[in-house]
Amino acid sequence: MQGQNRYLTRLYFLIIKFLFILSIIITFTIWIKNVPEQSTSMVYKKLDDSPYQFVTPKYGKTFETQAIRTNVDTKTMNFTVEDKKSGFVWKSALENEDSEINTTWRMFFNSALVVEFYDEVGGVKRLYSSKDADIKLEKEEKNSLTFAVKFRNVDIFLRLILSFNNDSADVVVKDIKESTYKVMGLFIYPYLGGSKGLADGRFILADGVGAIVELSKVSTATAPFKMRIYGEDIGFREVIPQTYFRNIKEPSSYVLPMYGILYNQNGLLAIFKNSEEYVEINAYKSGIITPYNWLSGRFVFRDIHKKLLNKQGQGITIPQENMNPVKPHIRYYFLSDSNEYTLANKFISEYAEQISSKNSTEPIFKIDVLMSEAKKTAFGYTLVKMTTQEQLEKIKNELSHTLDNVVYVLRGYSKDGYSRNSPYHLPFEQKIINSLEKIADDYIYVDYVKFPKISKFARRLIVAQNKLEQLIEREENFLTDPILVSKIATEEKQKFKRFGISNLALGTIGEMLYSTKNLERSKTKNLFEKLIGLFEKPIIYGSNWYLLKNSYMIADLTLENSGYEIENDVFPIVPFVLSNFRTVFSKPINLSADYRLQLLKCIEYGVMPSFYLTWESSKELVDTNSQHLISTKFNDWREEIKKSYLEYKNIKNILGKNRPIKRTKLYENVYIVDYENNVSIIFNYNSSTITYKNHEISGVSWKIIRGEQ
Numbered sequence: 001m002q003g004q005n006r007y008l009t010r011l012y013f014l015i016i017k018f019l020f021i022l023s024i025i026i027t028f029t030i031w032i033k034n035v036p037e038q039s040t041s042m043v044y045k046k047l048d049d050s051p052y053q054f055v056t057p058k059y060g061k062t063f064e065t066q067a068i069r070t071n072v073d074t075k076t077m078n079f080t081v082e083d084k085k086s087g088f089v090w091k092s093a094l095e096n097e098d099s100e101i102n103t104t105w106r107m108f109f110n111s112a113l114v115v116e117f118y119d120e121v122g123g124v125k126r127l128y129s130s131k132d133a134d135i136k137l138e139k140e141e142k143n144s145l146t147f148a149v150k151f152r153n154v155d156i157f158l159r160l161i162l163s164f165n166n167d168s169a170d171v172v173v174k175d176i177k178e179s180t181y182k183v184m185g186l187f188i189y190p191y192l193g194g195s196k197g198l199a200d201g202r203f204i205l206a207d208g209v210g211a212i213v214e215l216s217k218v219s220t221a222t223a224p225f226k227m228r229i230y231g232e233d234i235g236f237r238e239v240i241p242q243t244y245f246r247n248i249k250e251p252s253s254y255v256l257p258m259y260g261i262l263y264n265q266n267g268l269l270a271i272f273k274n275s276e277e278y279v280e281i282n283a284y285k286s287g288i289i290t291p292y293n294w295l296s297g298r299f300v301f302r303d304i305h306k307k308l309l310n311k312q313g314q315g316i317t318i319p320q321e322n323m324n325p326v327k328p329h330i331r332y333y334f335l336s337d338s339n340e341y342t343l344a345n346k347f348i349s350e351y352a353e354q355i356s357s358k359n360s361t362e363p364i365f366k367i368d369v370l371m372s373e374a375k376k377t378a379f380g381y382t383l384v385k386m387t388t389q390e391q392l393e394k395i396k397n398e399l400s401h402t403l404d405n406v407v408y409v410l411r412g413y414s415k416d417g418y419s420r421n422s423p424y425h426l427p428f429e430q431k432i433i434n435s436l437e438k439i440a441d442d443y444i445y446v447d448y449v450k451f452p453k454i455s456k457f458a459r460r461l462i463v464a465q466n467k468l469e470q471l472i473e474r475e476e477n478f479l480t481d482p483i484l485v486s487k488i489a490t491e492e493k494q495k496f497k498r499f500g501i502s503n504l505a506l507g508t509i510g511e512m513l514y515s516t517k518n519l520e521r522s523k524t525k526n527l528f529e530k531l532i533g534l535f536e537k538p539i540i541y542g543s544n545w546y547l548l549k550n551s552y553m554i555a556d557l558t559l560e561n562s563g564y565e566i567e568n569d570v571f572p573i574v575p576f577v578l579s580n581f582r583t584v585f586s587k588p589i590n591l592s593a594d595y596r597l598q599l600l601k602c603i604e605y606g607v608m609p610s611f612y613l614t615w616e617s618s619k620e621l622v623d624t625n626s627q628h629l630i631s632t633k634f635n636d637w638r639e640e641i642k643k644s645y646l647e648y649k650n651i652k653n654i655l656g657k658n659r660p661i662k663r664t665k666l667y668e669n670v671y672i673v674d675y676e677n678n679v680s681i682i683f684n685y686n687s688s689t690i691t692y693k694n695h696e697i698s699g700v701s702w703k704i705i706r707g708e709q
Contacts, residue, residue, distance in 0.1 A: 052131045054097040055110055063143060067167040068334055074137045076130060077112040077147050077160060078189075081169065086336040088266040092192045093130075101290050107131050109191040109292065113149065115156060116185035117178075118302070118319050124184050127151045155179035167335065170273075173328040176301075182319055186299040188330060190282075193261040193268045194294040197286050203295050204260035204340050205283065208252030208561035209605065210573035212340075213283055215293050221565035225283035227254040228300070229276045230525075230544045234479075235515035236305040236320075239470040251562040253511055254281060255543045255574055259295055260343040267338030269346050272297060274329040277513060277521050277546070285566050299328050305467040320467065325522050341661055344573050348580045355549050355581050363407045364652070365645055366539075366555060366585040366610040368445070369395070370632065371410060371432045373624040374417035374454070381454075383417050384620055389433050391615035395634050402642040407553070407585075409443040409505045409539065419625035422451030423462070423480050423488050426495055440500050443539055446492065447507030448485045450477045452625050465517040472514065476625075481516060482524040485509075486531050493534060502536050505555065510542025539585075543578060554578055555585045555610065559601040571663065572605040579606050580659075588612035590637055591629065596700045597685065599644055603651055603702060604673060604683045606659075611641055654679065654704065666692060672705075680705045 057078045059071035072079040078093040094109035101109075107128040108114055115127040129135065132151050139146035144163030150156070156179075161172040171188055195201060195215065203213035207227060231253040257276035261268040272279050280298045284290070302319045333346050369392055373384040387395070392410075399406065412418030415429045425446050433439070451458065453476055464472045464481040472479040480488070489506075496504065509528055515521040525546055532538060537552035548554070557578070561570055578584045585608045589598035602609045614621075614632040621627050631637075658676040665671055669685040670692075681704050684690050684697040697703045 052103055052107055054106055055130045056097075057093060057095055061140075061145070063164045065164065065166045068164070070164050070169070072145060072162065074145065074147075075135060077135060077145075077149075077162065079162070079169075081332075081334050083266060083334055083336045086266055088263065088336070090193065090266075090268060090334055092189045094191055094194070098196075101292070105290050105292075108187075109194065109294070112189055113158075113160065113173075114187040114190060115151060115183060117154060117156065118182040118184055122317075124304075127154065127156070154181040156181065156183060167333055169332045169334075171328075171330045171332070173299075176323075176326075178323070183301045183323060184304075184319060185280075185301060186326075186328065187282075187296055188299070188328060190296040191292075191294055192296070192332065193270075194292055195263070195286075196292050199263065199286075199293060201261065201263040201293070202340075203283050203293075204262070204343060204571060204573060205254070205281065205561075205567070206256035206258060206574055207254055207564070207567070208558045209575060209601075210571045211561040211564075211567040212569045212571045213285060213295075213566055214568040215285065217568060219285045219287050219566060221285060221288060223565065224285075224288050225281070225564050225566045227251065227281050227562070229254050229257055229272065229279045229281065230513040230546070231511070233303060233513070233515050233521050234472060234474065235464070235466045235517075235521070236303040237466065238306050238468055239466065239473050252558050252560065253542075253544065256347070256545050256577060258347050259283075259297070260340065260573075261295060262338060262340070262343075265337050265339070267333075267335040267343050269333040269335065269343045270297065271331045271333070271347060271350060272329070273331055275299065275324075275326045275522070277525050278324050278326045283566060288566070297330065299326050300324060301326050307468070315468070322520075324520060339662055340571055340573060341576065341659075341663070344576050348577055351581075357581065362405070362583050362608075363553075364405050364608055364649060365403060365641070366407045366409060366608060367395075367399075367641075368409045368411060368588060368610065368612045370418060370612070370614045370626065370629070371412040372417045372429055373412060373621055373626050374420040375624050376454070381416065381420060383429070383431060384624060385432065386412065386614040386616050386620065387432075388615070389435065389438065393438065395613065395615065398634075398638060399641065403645050407443060407539070409445050409555075410439060411445040413439075413444065416456070417624075419452040419454055420456050422446075422455055422457070423448045423485070424457050425492060428499075436499050436501065441503070443503045443505040444496065444501055445505045445507055446489070447541075448489045448492075449480055449508040449512055450474065451480065452477055454625055464514070467515070467517060469517055472516070474512075479512065479514065482514075482519055482527050486527050489531055490534060504535055505539035505541065506532070506535070507541045510540040510544050510547050510551075510554070511556070512542070513544060543574065543584070548578065548581055551582060553583045553585065556587050557584050557607055559586055559598055559605065559607065569665070572601075575605040575607045576660070583608060585610045590631060590640075594700075595640070599647075600683060600685065600700055600702065603648060604671070604681075609644060609648060611637065613637065651681075651702075670697075678706070 057073040059073050061072040061074055063070040069082040081090040107130055111128040111130040113129040116124050119125050134150045136148045138148045147160045149158050157177045159175045163170045199215040201215040205211045257272040259270050278300045282298055283295045286293050301323050304319050306315045307318050369387050371387045374381040375384050413433055414421035414425045415427050462484050463478045466472050532547055532550035539553045539555050540547055540551040541556045543554050543557050586602050588610045589595050590611050592598045612632055613634050615634055618629050618632045660673050660675055662674040672682050674680045681702050682697050683702045687699040689698050
């Protein structure tokens with residue numbers, strides 16, 4: 001009986017507990033229903049879906065300079081530019097309605113401005129100034145017009161200032177305001193320089209070493225060319241394990257803030273004067289979506305990134321919260337009697353006063369020397385000696401009999417080997433270095449931006465985090481937080497100085513520009529620019545344009561482009577521009593699949609060759625972080641280095657300071673280049689001998705033809 005009473009007592013307690021919890025739930029539910037509704041979502045206006053009527057420009061305002069005559073439609077902001085010398089007319093918009101393209105593309109080609117915004121259902125839509133904007137001429141001056149532009153229903157407002165000079169037009173967009181809808185991107189005069197079908201024209205792109213899109217050839221490409229200036233911002237990219245894309249080639253970087261368009265001998269050069277780190281170059285060829293060729297820059301006001309919701313990697317895609325600090329400014333030059341080099345020379349003259357000229361004594365070769373590495377063992381890491389200081393002196397002495405102007409860059413001099421120290425590089429490894437005085441004139445390689453995962457300093461606190469709050473990785477390396485890059489480099493510079501070392505070669509910094517969890521891309525750009533300015537005569541590895549001003553020499557220039565389907569050929573516009581200001585070195589040519597081919601490219605492009613050497617055989621690097629260095633042993637390369645040096649020096653003596661003025665394709669992989677001193681050189685990149693006007697040019701070689709065309 002007593003046990004039964006205890007059972008009933010317990011049952012009553014559970015019933016009372018259940019009723020109590022139930023009453024709380026009911027009370028809470030009633031309270032929630034009576035709380036005034038507060039929406040946390042934005043209130044979006046209904047977008048204007050009114051029918052689109054094609055707008056034929058009516059040019060009523062004329063500006064005239066010595067070189068160009070411009071007509072502007074003040075209702076649409078569209079304009080034409082006539083080259084007074086050649087009579088060629090550039091049009092900023094499609095002037096006649098084309099039934100071969102749909103309404104969307106008619107609006108795109110007919111508009112001065114195309115705004116991209118993030119809509120209420122999480123998609124990106126476009127607004128067209130030819131359909132969605134109220135345009136008002138606010139101010140008129142001697143050579144410029146200021147327009148106020150309001151995109152209806154979305155409350156996006158901006159001002160556009162259009163001004164004309166002797167042979168150029170400047171377009172500046174400012175006072176950009178948004179409300180509910182977030183601005184994502186902006187095209188400015190996307191049709192300027194456009195054409196339809198096959199045309200006698202070319203697009204010139206600063207992709208890698210440079211590229212050409214031939215508009216006169218039928219394209220088999222199915223996708224357009226899209227590249228961010230200074231490369232993709234990997235701060236917005238989800239980190240995926242290297243094993244998933246180990247065999248995928250990373251694209252080259254788009255290193256110059258410009259593009260060019262040629263029709264016959266009429267040239268258009270577009271230079272991005274501001275916010276170029278937020279510009280994406282778009283190139284479409286006839287047959288890719290539409291029958292039109294067009295090339296334009298898209299200003300990126302917001303990037304889209306993934307927001308992780310759990311540790312399993314699930315998440316949603318959202319735009320960044322704050323607008324990028326974009327201040328669009330494009331300068332268009334309109335040039336007659338032009339080719340690719342003419343456009344490049346105009347770009348050079350644009351910056352000639354801002355950037356000092358290169359050093360007067362040009363080194364001809366650069367040799368990177370790996371002194372030691374680290375190999376993992378059962379008990380940690382052991383030092384792998386690749387080139388001791390004594391062996392380095394032997395390399396220098398051997399080559400000094402032939403090479404009289406060489407830069408040596410030393411790697412792997414740090415304690416415990418090359419891969420175990422970045423982004424810190426001191427102290428020196430005493431088993432390798434025994435006299436700092438002997439290396440005082442050499443360059444010391446440091447990398448404050450990228451460091452291997454096996455580095456003993458690979459701590460979470462110094463690794464940059466992306467917008468997903470993941471540690472940023474690239475090719476089995478971590479990237480340093482940009483603020484720490486500046487701090488570490490500044491501190492180490494002083495430490496090296498105490499050792500009597502001031503010549504530093506800064507790795508990676510010229511090829512990587514990235515945002516982080518808390519730092520926007522423009523801030524990283526400013527930090528890197530200021531950092532380079534702290535060093536006396538730095539070699540910069542990577543060729544991004546914004547670092548050129550504070551650099552002394554440029555290293556690791558690629559001799560290829562990204563190889564997009566739309567690109568028809570390589571054109572070396574990048575080394576042509578960079579070498580006008582600085583000594584420019586190639587990537588190590590002995591690490592390529594075809595060393596002779598890379599040397600020939602260096603000779604034609606005016607790029608100084610580089611080699612990567614060790615005293616010991618590269619087989620010692622197996623199972624180290626430098627195992628990709630396949631053939632670096634000095635004894636295997638000593639004679640090739642000497643022959644290459646003499647060959648390169650020979651052509652430099654022939655050409656002097658005379659630069660190329662024309663490059664013509666004779667056959668597939670065969671080009672004739674004309675120089676200012678009336679010397680013409682044929683470059684044969686084929687493996688077999690070719691014949692041109694009774695001249696035989698051996699495979700993968702060059703031959704001088706004086707005064708013959």
